[in-house]
Amino acid sequence: MAREFGPVMGRRDLLRLGGYGLASAALLGMGAGLTGCAPSGGGSSTGTLTMLYFGDQKSATTLQNALQPKVKKIDKDLSLKVSAINGKDWNDFLAKVLTLIASGQAPDIVSVATEGLQLMVGKKLITPLDSYVTKDMSTLKSSYFNDIHPALIEAMMVDGHLYNMPDSFNAGSMFYNSDVLQKAGAPAPAAGWTMDEFHSTAEKISKLGGDILPFDWVVRLWGSWTSFLYANNGNLIEEGKYGGGDWLWSKAYEAGDKSIAGRQGGWKWGAPTANSDAAVEALQYVIDLQKAGYSPSPDVGGGGTLQGLFSSGRIGMTIGGGFWAGGLHNAGMKDGSFEVQAFPTWKSNKSLFGTGGYSIFESSKKKDAAWEVIKMMIEAETFDIMFPGNITTTGRKSLMTAERYASTGPKNWQVFYDQLDGSVPISAPSYYNALATSLNQRTTEAISSGNAKAALDAMQSDLEKVAKGS
Amino acid sequence: MSATTSIPHAALRVSPGEVKPPRAVRRPGARRAARREGMFGYAMIALSMLFVTVFTFIPILASLGLSFFHWDVISPPTWAGLENYQRFFTDGPVLQSFGVTTVMAIAIVALQLSLGLFLAVLVNQRTSTFGRTFFRTAFYLPLLASTAAVAIFMGYLFDAKFGAINYYLGLLGMSDVPWLTSPFGAQVTIVLIVVWQQVGFTFVLFVSALMAVPTDVLEASSIDGAGPLRTLFRIKIPLISPTILFAAVIAFINAMQLFDQPFIMTKGGPGTATTTATISMYQTGFQNLQFGYSSAIAIILLLVILAITGIQFLASRKLVFYQ
Numbered sequence: 001m002a003r004e005f006g007p008v009m010g011r012r013d014l015l016r017l018g019g020y021g022l023a024s025a026a027l028l029g030m031g032a033g034l035t036g037c038a039p040s041g042g043g044s045s046t047g048t049l050t051m052l053y054f055g056d057q058k059s060a061t062t063l064q065n066a067l068q069p070k071v072k073k074i075d076k077d078l079s080l081k082v083s084a085i086n087g088k089d090w091n092d093f094l095a096k097v098l099t100l101i102a103s104g105q106a107p108d109i110v111s112v113a114t115e116g117l118q119l120m121v122g123k124k125l126i127t128p129l130d131s132y133v134t135k136d137m138s139t140l141k142s143s144y145f146n147d148i149h150p151a152l153i154e155a156m157m158v159d160g161h162l163y164n165m166p167d168s169f170n171a172g173s174m175f176y177n178s179d180v181l182q183k184a185g186a187p188a189p190a191a192g193w194t195m196d197e198f199h200s201t202a203e204k205i206s207k208l209g210g211d212i213l214p215f216d217w218v219v220r221l222w223g224s225w226t227s228f229l230y231a232n233n234g235n236l237i238e239e240g241k242y243g244g245g246d247w248l249w250s251k252a253y254e255a256g257d258k259s260i261a262g263r264q265g266g267w268k269w270g271a272p273t274a275n276s277d278a279a280v281e282a283l284q285y286v287i288d289l290q291k292a293g294y295s296p297s298p299d300v301g302g303g304g305t306l307q308g309l310f311s312s313g314r315i316g317m318t319i320g321g322g323f324w325a326g327g328l329h330n331a332g333m334k335d336g337s338f339e340v341q342a343f344p345t346w347k348s349n350k351s352l353f354g355t356g357g358y359s360i361f362e363s364s365k366k367k368d369a370a371w372e373v374i375k376m377m378i379e380a381e382t383f384d385i386m387f388p389g390n391i392t393t394t395g396r397k398s399l400m401t402a403e404r405y406a407s408t409g410p411k412n413w414q415v416f417y418d419q420l421d422g423s424v425p426i427s428a429p430s431y432y433n434a435l436a437t438s439l440n441q442r443t444t445e446a447i448s449s450g451n452a453k454a455a456l457d458a459m460q461s462d463l464e465k466v467a468k469g470s
Numbered sequence: 471m472s473a474t475t476s477i478p479h480a481a482l483r484v485s486p487g488e489v490k491p492p493r494a495v496r497r498p499g500a501r502r503a504a505r506r507e508g509m510f511g512y513a514m515i516a517l518s519m520l521f522v523t524v525f526t527f528i529p530i531l532a533s534l535g536l537s538f539f540h541w542d543v544i545s546p547p548t549w550a551g552l553e554n555y556q557r558f559f560t561d562g563p564v565l566q567s568f569g570v571t572t573v574m575a576i577a578i579v580a581l582q583l584s585l586g587l588f589l590a591v592l593v594n595q596r597t598s599t600f601g602r603t604f605f606r607t608a609f610y611l612p613l614l615a616s617t618a619a620v621a622i623f624m625g626y627l628f629d630a631k632f633g634a635i636n637y638y639l640g641l642l643g644m645s646d647v648p649w650l651t652s653p654f655g656a657q658v659t660i661v662l663i664v665v666w667q668q669v670g671f672t673f674v675l676f677v678s679a680l681m682a683v684p685t686d687v688l689e690a691s692s693i694d695g696a697g698p699l700r701t702l703f704r705i706k707i708p709l710i711s712p713t714i715l716f717a718a719v720i721a722f723i724n725a726m727q728l729f730d731q732p733f734i735m736t737k738g739g740p741g742t743a744t745t746t747a748t749i750s751m752y753q754t755g756f757q758n759l760q761f762g763y764s765s766a767i768a769i770i771l772l773l774v775i776l777a778i779t780g781i782q783f784l785a786s787r788k789l790v791f792y793q
Contacts, residue, residue, distance in 0.1 A: 095756045102543040102761075123544040211632065296631035297651040300737040309632065433757045445741030448652050455741070466758075 049370055050107040051358075052100070053082045054093045060084035066385045067377070074372045083107065090115040090222075090354070092301075094433070101125065108364040109374060112164050113356040114155055115221070115428045115436075118269070121158045122430035126359040128161035130247065132371045137251050144378060145252035147396045149417065150260045152355045153248070155425040157266030160244020166357035167378045168392040170321025171419040172223040172230075173340050173351075174198070175328075175410075180316040184208050189341040195231070198317075198344040202294045205316040215289060216315045219300040219443045221426050221436055222354045223319040225286045230424060233348035234278025236435070236463070237427040238270030259421075269429035272463035274442075275456040278347070283443070283452035290447065297447060300440050307331055310338075319343070321353075322393025322416040325408045330389065335409035342419050351423045355395065393417070431466045438462035530772070537766035542759040554766035563742060564767060567750035568774070574661055574746065575725035581665045582721050583714065586672030591702060593673075594680040606677055610670035617667065621734035624663050625650070628735075653743030656736050660744055663731055668724065672717045679713035680706060708791040715786045719779055726775050747771050 049071075053060045064082035071080045085100070087093035094116040100106070112120060120126045133140060145153070148166065156164035174189065181188060186204040189197065202214035217224055221236075229235065244265035253260045273279065289295045299305045307324075309315045311331035320327075320340070328338055343351045358377055360370045376382060383394050390408050393416045394400060405413040429435065438459050446455035537554055541547035558564060593605045612620070627634050628649035636646045649659045683706055691705050707714070729748040732738055738745035738753070745753075747767065755764030 098543050098759065099756065123542070125544060213631065296629075297648070300739065305626075305629075314632065433759060437753050437757050440737055441739060441742055441745070444651075444737070444739030448648075448740035448743075 047077050048079050048081050049109060049366055049373055050081045050083060051109040051373075052097055052107045052111060053084050054087065054090070054111050055084050056086055057084040063386065067373075067382075070376050070382070071373060074376060075369065078369055078373075080373060090356075094119070106361050106363045108361055108366055108370045109358055110361060111356060112359045114354040114425045115432055117156060117164060117359075118158055118428060118430045119432050120359070121163055124362055126163050127362045127364075127367065128163055129165065129360065129371070130161050133162060133248065134251075136375065140375075141252050143380075147380070147398050149395060149397065149420045150249075150253065150257075150263050151353070151420045151423060151425075152357075152395045153252075154245070154263045154266060155353075155355050156357060157242070157245055157248075159242045159268075160247075160265030162248060164357040164359045165374050165378050166355045167383060167395050168357070168387060169353050169355040169395050169420070170222070170323050170393050171351055171353035171416060171423055172227040172319050172321060172343055173415050173419055174317055174343050175310070175320040175324055175338055175340050176201075176317045177310060177313055177315065178337055178339050180205060180208070180212060180313060184316065188339060189344070191342065192349075193341060193344050195344050195346045201317065202289065206292075206294050211314050212316065213294065213296055213314065214316045215295045216306050216309060216318050217286065217295065217298050218303045218306055218319075219298050219440055221428070221432075221439055222352065223321065224298075224439075225283050225443065226426070227319050227343055227352060228282040228285055228346065229279050230350045230352045231343055231346035231348060232278040232282045233346070233350060234273065234276050234282065235424070235427055236272065236274050236279065236439070236459075237429060238273055239424060239427070240268040240270050242266045242268045267425055267427075269427050272460055272467055274463055275453070275460040279456055280453050283446055283456060287447055287450055287452055291450065300444060322413075323391055325405060325410060325413070326390035326392075329408035333409075335407065336411070338410060340410045340412050340415050342415050349422060351419050352426050353420060353423050354426050356392070357395075429467070431463075431469075434466040435463060438466075533765040533768050536762055537769050539762040541761040543761060544759070547762065550762055554763045555770070557763060558766055558770055563745070564747075564750045564754070566742060567745045568747050568771075570657070570743070570745060571726055571728060571747040574657060574728060574744075575722060577661045578664050578668070578725040578728075579718060579721045581661065582669050582672050583718060585665065586669050586717065587676050587707075587714070589669070589673050590676030590680055591706070594677055595698075602677060606674055609673045612667045613670045615667070617730040618734060620663070620667055621731045624659075624731075625735045628659055650736050651740060653740055656732075656740060656744050660728075660731050660735065663735075664725070664728065668721065672721065675713050675717050676710065679710035683709045711786075711790040712792060715782065715790050719782050722778060722782065723775055726771065726778070 053063060060082040061084075064080060067080055067082070071078055085093055085096045087096055090113040093111075093113075097110060097116070106125075110120075110126070112126065144165075149169075152166040152169050153162065156162060156166050176189065178188070181201065184201075184204040184207065186201040189201065205212065205214035219225075226236065242265035245263065249260050249263050286295070290297065296309075303320075306315070306318060307327055308331065310318055311328055311333045324340075329335070342349075358374045360367050360374065364370055377386060380396055380399060383396065383399055387394075390404065394404075397417060400413065400417045402413070405411070427435075442455040442459035442462070445458070446452045449455065536547070538550055538552070539547035540550045540553075589605070589609060593602055626632075628636075630636060630646050630648050630651050633649070635649065639647060648655045650656045687705060687709070688701065691701050696704065727748055728746045729752070732744035732746055733749055733752070736744045738749045748771070751764050751767045751771070754767060755761045
């Protein structure tokens with residue numbers, strides 16, 4: 001018997017219908033994707049403020065639970081949702097934040113570091129806080145501004161407007177393993193030490209032999225060979241400042257306060273200077289250190305490997321900020337086994353720093369509530385909830401105490417804050433991401449070829465192209 | 471032409487003038503049953519179709535659409551026409567990344583196939599069923615490990631100064647090898663790691679294919695005096711050539727999308743020595759915020775992979791033996 005069996009719908013019909021469906025879905029999907037690029041006020045219609053947090057979800061949840069009672073004090077109907085974004089550095093964090101924004105999930109509050117500030121401002125993602133600060137100036141002046149180093153505030157300004165309330169920073173200081181230096185017979189670096197003294201210390205450590213190396217560093221913008229570049233009185237980009245900012249400096253600080261002398265409306269990054277003589281000399285210096293066997297080939301990005309090597313006594317000196325105090329303590333180093341000194345002076349004593357704080361998204365529907373929460377988060381008593389265990393450096397002078405560093409070390413903790421005087425934030429223009437990519441590529445290229453000049457000429461060309469298009 | 475000549479089977483012959491037998495009477499409800507069965511079939515594949523549509527076809531079409539726009543994620547996209555595609559052909563670093571990818575992919579596929587075949591022949595000839603199972607599992611295990619975890623681990627092993635490999639080489643009196651810190655060294659190291667992790671897949675395919683080679687053919691070749699090498703090249707390899715083609719196509723598609731190992735171990739460096747096409751895509755999109763251009767690179771990579779796969783299939787017409 002011939003079997004009458006066949007699909008109720010022909011294959012061609014099915015394919016045709018499937019094709020129509022696919023095309024419609026694709027168009028809808030594209031439409032949704034393209035319309036989703038406009039920032040929307042996510043998470044703001046149910047009395048919940050959303051904050052993006054740089055870290056893992058466990059820590060974010062702990063932070064959320066710790067902050068919730070304080071948020072309830074502001075408004076009993078308000079709650080805070082802290083969403084974690086994992087990343088190995090701020091660059092990674094920023095890329096993920098932008099992806100989240102692309103998916104239409106813009107938060108109300110976001111942690112922003114120097115790296116991402118001008119990019120976010122350039123894209124009009126975060127809102128100026130001038131009116132909020134002015135409104136609450138009388139309380140903020142005594143409770144916040146008088147306690148925060150003005151270098152951090154200025155680093156968070158663009159074109160005369162304040163976009164972020166910083167509460168932490170990390171300046172590039174020089175950490176050293178006390179045991180290694182002692183074994184090498186090298187004296188502990190003293191305040192005001194020079195590059196010659198740094199080199200002499202490295203030479204002494206190199207004589208120890210074995211698997212101990214004098215120095216190590218990480219390829220990145222913060223605290224990399226760039227620290228040598230700053231000390232050599234150079235920068236990757238021409239330094240300048242925006243005008244304006246008087247509305248803040250004249251009201252938030254006492255007239256005649258020396259720390260605000262020369263402060264203006266934020267750092268304005270000009271033409272690229274990546275292949276300047278200072279830059280070539282600085283990069284060639286670290287390459288030569290490696291050629292001489294004084295340092296290993298550096299990692300790119302995060303400093304996890306470096307921390308492991310340093311804490312296990314295989315590296316004598318490295319560049320670190322206050323966050324290393326907590327990091328090394330957590331890695332098992334005892335107080336006293338490591339110390340810190342300001343970065344050595346070369347042609348200048350200029351050093352670099354990066355700062356972090358909180359901004360409000362332009363798209364937030366609850367800006368007023370977000371501002372109240374930010375004020376709570378930058379209070380002195382909230383700092384240790386936000387950053388337990390010295391995992392960063394507090395921006396508040398009142399919190400920089402011996403007690404804070406009693407359990408982790410170092411003893412010379414004053415260096416962190418003192419180094420802010422005369423320091424310059426890492427050069428992070430609106431095209432920071434492209435700059436970071438080029439910096440990583442050209443630095444590793446220079447290390448493998450041994451030729452700093454050629455690599456930095458290429459970097460200069462990269463930056464000129466991207467600066468032109470930005 | 472008569473029915474008798476066109477249909478030789480006697481039982482089907484129909485004499486002239488004979489009444490054609492009526493079609494079988496359809497059982498009541500048969501159409502409904504058939505429809506139900508048809509619907510069941512579609513229901514079975516619906517989930518897969520939905521999955522493929524949502525996670526493969528739509529993203530490809532969305533990328534295609536996006537490649538005609540400038541989009542920085544944050545601002546609304548603006549029409550770019552073919553600008554992103556034109557830019558590709560004048561973008562030295564991105565073109566270089568395609569070159570790097572192609573060279574590394576060729577090396578990976580060549581090594582993966584030859585090593586996989588070599589191991590499969592060895593295991594197939596010399597070992598018992600237990601041995602075959604053991605080696606199949608052993609060689610396949612690396613494939614089950616997370617690529618990212620393997621890359622991190624290998625990064626430590628191959629570290630020039632503190633890695634275990636250079637440590638042991640040092641004990642043999644050798645100086646430090648710049649595994650990941652010289653352009654050529656990094657390329658070779660990454661190729662070797664990818665091959666180490668992926669060779670299990672081709673190995674398992676080849677072992678199965680070799681086991682399926684008919685024993686009577688092998689016996690005949692043996693009686694005709696063919697030695698092991700002649701049997702391998704003249705009998706076994708031609709007979710498993712469809713499997714080799716399949717393995718080559720899959721390996722090449724995977725290799726052209728190489729990302730994890732160079733991204734984790736070298737960040738595409740030193741310089742741009744291990745910046746593959748997918749790393750270029752990532753940097754252009756997620757770091758430089760040029761998602762339109764990044765999509766254009768993705769579409770071009772898709773076309774390159776399709777073209778290479780097409781060439782492989784064309785070449786297979788002469789090289790692959792189907793029984």
